Amino acid sequence: MLRFITVTTLLGFASTCFSFESSVDSTAYRRDLDTLKFWVEKHHPLPFARCSQEDWTRAYEIAKTQTSGTEHTFVEAVGEWLSVLKDSHTSISLEPWKKDVLNGYRATSLQFTSIENLVYVKRDDIGQIKTGTRVESINGIETADLLSRALLIAPQEGNSWTGKTRFAEALLVPVAVTLQNRVLGDAFHGGVRLNGADYELGAKKKKATLKRFIQQEKHIEWHVADDHVILKIKSFGKGKSRVYFRALRRGFRKLERKSTKWDTKALVIDLRGNTGGYSARMSEVLYYICDQTIKVPAIYIKPNNLQKGNPLDTVRFAGRKMGEKHLWEGPTSLLIDGFSASASVSFAGVFRQQKLGPIFGEACLGSRSGTFSDPVKYQLPESGLKVSISSGIFSMDDDIKMGMRSVAPTRWVQCNVKDLISGNDPTEGAIKDWIANPEVGDESLLIDRESKMLWKELETVYSRERDWGGKTRNEAWVALLEGDRCISELKTLRKNATLEELKRITEDLKQCNTRRNTSIQIVLPLKMRTVFQELTSPNRPAVLHFGIHNRADCNVCKPPNQSK
DSSP states (O other), X not given: XXXXXXXXXXXXXXXXXXXXXTTXXXXXXXXXXXXXXXXXXXXXXSTTSSSOHHHHHHHHHHHHHSOOSSHHHHHHHHHHHHGGGOOTTSEEOHHHHHHHHTTTEEOTTEEEEEETTEEEEEEESSOSSOTTOBOXXXXXXXXXXXXXXXXXXXXXXXXXXXXXXXXXHTTHHHHHHHHSOOOTTOOOOSEEEETTEEEEOEEEOOOOOHHHHHTOOOSEEEEEOSSEEEEEEOOBSXXXXXXXXXXXXXXXXXXXXXXXXXXXXXXXXXXXXXXXXXXXXXXXXXXXXXXSEEOSSSEEEEEOTTOSSOOEEEEEOOOEEOOXXXXXXXXXXXXXXXXXBTHHHHHHHXXXXXXXXXXXXXXXXXXXXXXXEEEEEEEOXXXXXXXXXXXXXXXXXXXOOOOOSOOOOSEEOOOOHHHHHHTOOTHHHHHHHHXXXXXXXXXXXXXXXXXXHHHHHHHHHTTTOTTSSHHHHHHHHHHHHHHHHHHHHHHHHHTTOOHHHHHHHHHHHHHHHHHHHHHHHHHSOHHHHHHXXXXXXXXXXSSSOOSSOOGGGOTTTSOGGGOX
């Protein structure tokens, strides 16, 4: 039976606690770094799959120079060093660190998000500060500085810059608390200062009671909307397995019986915020939406503590036939975000590979090819810091390929400040667009590679524009299709053209491109046209590149502080 896969998360799943001794000095911290280096190189199944050994050793030498003898600088040094492996399952344990820093107070009631390098309040369950408020400082420290410090310890999987940023946003309060000048041993009492004003965090976590046990949070929920049904899976790991499988089975059985009565036109699977869990729970969802034979995973490398000569077992799977009962055969879409990690990444990868439907949101925390797994807990002897080190591999390919590129959506949808203030969920508009016009955005209808690239760019650069949707998006798609047909036909003729014909075809291609771009620009609102002009006439860098796009997930355009 497969063991679970997960990412060490801020939510405490597969994490461990640690505490620091105040007497630990820089020399002791460096000895801990030596110990950690030995452990990773000995126990990790494939430590240099995403980085070279030279880069790993170089980062280790840098980490040794950054241990100034304080707790937080050591945490930053370890976090930054381990991120070189680009394996989110090999990391420091963040949830216990948060609990220690915040003295048990909960910071989950207050959430932030960064938009165009500025930080805003995404949610405040207590109601002390309005959502959409720009946060310039926490405890007197500029949020730009806090975010850069939080990025040092946030988990990373491949080149998942968006996911890394989302996790860093959730660390802003504890990072601010650790960086403020506190008297040694002075306990945190639940208050921080946002933009110079006092803010009290939520109360400490209460002890479990029978009532709270009975009314425990549901980690899988079904919602019936006007013309679609939403399956929200908050976690593949929390809660009891029998409750999870029963809720999944009953939901699909009910959907099968009542979809006509409900006038259900589509199923939406929401994995936003789902940081992973058990592989069996993840693959079970595929059983109800797909009738193909799928390997989930293709290869599973797991630790074998009983065999001394070979500590790893390699299991190869023949695949499982999906969809034998209660199969949903209607349109399906998937929602993901930067917090979608580990098992959610594997699900998104299969969903996209099998072309089960469109994916909305933003890039998740990992690649389609799979993730590392089975993190084992270790405690550094000098500092007491506990870390997790991967001991297995969960590969979605017959050959182990630990990819670097995150699973990206087919349509980027991200919040803007107005959405935060109004409480609007922009994915609802994307779902509405898709149900009303399912062919819009279907890249299989495009022939020319440049047309596909241009459409991806449009979906990305306008991901925060609410005018990009409905009629505007539909008309832009029609113009792009017409231009694609024209360009494809001319390129076909160009293959066997004479020199004289080639000159004419080249001129016709230019006119075809111009007509396409003009037609798209005409249907765009005035405020969106400047961006489109920059997109179609970019200042191209010296490498293969294309226009304005999601720079957070681009190896060329990613911010300098995320290029490590």
